[in-house]
Amino acid sequence: MARLMNHRWRWMLCTAVLGLPCLAHSQAACEEAAPAQTGSAGRPQLAQGIALFEARDLAQAERALQAALFGGLADPMERASAHKYLAYTYCTHKEWARCEAAFDSAFSAHPGFALQAYETTGTPWRDAYSRAQDRWIQRCPSAQRLRTEPAAPTAGGFALNSRVITSITALTPGLAPARSAALAARSETPRTDHNLRLRVSPWANVLINGKPSGVTPPVVLLKLAPGSHTVELRNPGFESYRQVIRITDGQSVTLSHDFDAR
Structure with a gap:
């Protein structure tokens, strides 16, 4: 009780002298x-x-x-x-x-x-x-x-960059790809409706060449323009995963990542 009263007196003194509460009152306020x-x-x-x-x-x-x-x-x-x-x-x-x-x-x-x-x-x-x-x-x-320093303005939201991403397809939950612990980017049988498949667990914000491009799931299939692209997967609970892939005509690439496996 005495310690509590002392704490209250210190708080009142700070308030009276400085005109604001003692901000050093509680390190617990900064804890998660x-x-x-x-x-x-x-x-x-x-x-x-x-x-x-x-x-x-x-x-x-x-x-x-x-x-x-x-x-x-x-x-x-x-x-x-x-x-x-x-x-x-x-x-x-x-x-x-x-x-x-x-x-x-x-x-x-x-x-x-x-x-x-x-x-x-x-x-x-x-x-x-x-x-x-x-x-x-x-x-x-x-x-x-x-607090982060203000960065140069970039496009917000998840608008498509037509020179890079030409389409996005979302799979229904029942068609979502099975969980995989592998980290891989491999060529597959050509498909005309997409050329990049994402297999991500549990989920991630997807950035293509630094541009926000959606969340997976449901975004799992993308069609990119030919050339090299940097794909970044972000999940707030884990270290971001980044990989450079090369898209060529007539080939499809699968990028797999399991955040929990690391």
């Missing part, structure tokens, strides 16, 4: 919030929710993302991603209070959470994210060093 569940049963719903958001099925995306959090996401970056896409959904619906609250939850889940410049350029959630970030830095001053 512990998940309610220890497993990662919510991963499939997280991937589904992201894919549904990209397809602009916002109602179903919200349900899937909420189910992912309820099912359990042990990795703090995956929890932050779920809250991030919930924030995107709410801001798209102009539910500003819920949007900011979701961003607050993303920062609490993972103190290093931050959006890239292209993720805020011309988006409805830019201001909500900025306010939530400012609140987090006030609560956890050490988070200031985690």
Whole structure:
């Protein structure tokens, strides 16, 4: 009790003298919030929710993302991603209070959470994210060093670059490729409807030559222009995977990666 009273007196003194609360009050404020569940049963719903958001099925995306959090996401970056896409959904619906609250939850889940410049350029959630970030830095001053420097503006969203990606095909869940632990890019029998197949587990944001190109699943088949392309797979819970592939006429390439296998 005496220690509690001393803490309160110190807080009151800081407030009276400086006009603001003592921000050194709690290192715990900067720590990752512990998940309610220890497993990662919510991963499939997280991937589904992201894919549904990209397809602009916002109602179903919200349900899937909420189910992912309820099912359990042990990795703090995956929890932050779920809250991030919930924030995107709410801001798209102009539910500003819920949007900011979701961003607050993303920062609490993972103190290093931050959006890239292209993720805020011309988006409805830019201001909500900025306010939530400012609140987090006030609560956890050490988070200031985690803020990223503004990058050169790049195209947001997942619009196709017609000179590189000529088409994207999504497989239905029942046709999704089986999980594979291999890391490979190999030639296959020629197909006319695509020339790049992605086999990714559990899921990933896909970038082609640095341009966001969708989420897998459901994006698993792409048709690229002939030439060399850099394919990057990003999952917030793992190290990014990058590989250069060469597309030639009459050949199809399969790129496989299992994040859990590393």
